[in-house]
Amino acid sequence: MEFKSLKIIEPILQALEKKGYTVPTPIQEKTIPLLLENKDVIGIAQTGTGKTAAFVLPIIQKLFEKKEDRERDKRPFALILAPTRELVIQISESVSHYGSFLGLKQVSLYGGVGMRPQIISLQRGTDIIIATPGRLIDLMNQGKVNLDVIEFFVLDEADRMLDMGFI
16 A cells, blocks of 8 residues: 555655655554544554654645635644653654645744744744643643644643643
């Protein structure tokens, strides 16, 4: 099976080809079609099996298909939570690569750096927020994040976040 058979749109296929990916991994093969049909999914797979692409590809495709809605609204349509700054950065790089031909805007929110640049990015508008729970909660408490129109929500490494106390 190839990515083409999963009904992935051409701009994403171009980005995948540029990266050298042509065949989806088992987690991608099973989850991408379900997510493109707006189904909820819980996925478990080992590190290095392509879990990030399994949820990022359908999200960015759906956002691209809603381009007109996104252009009228500066609020984010997708929220991806991850337990660490490093994972947020990794997911952000994946979104940038896979969405390189789509014109999507994303904001990464994590601690250990100043909030001001993150707040400015949020004010400019974004399609996707990729965040650690702590920084997201801080910015929500300050009224800087509006999640009213979130349509796509991912908890990456949810078990780890629960272990860290983010219930």
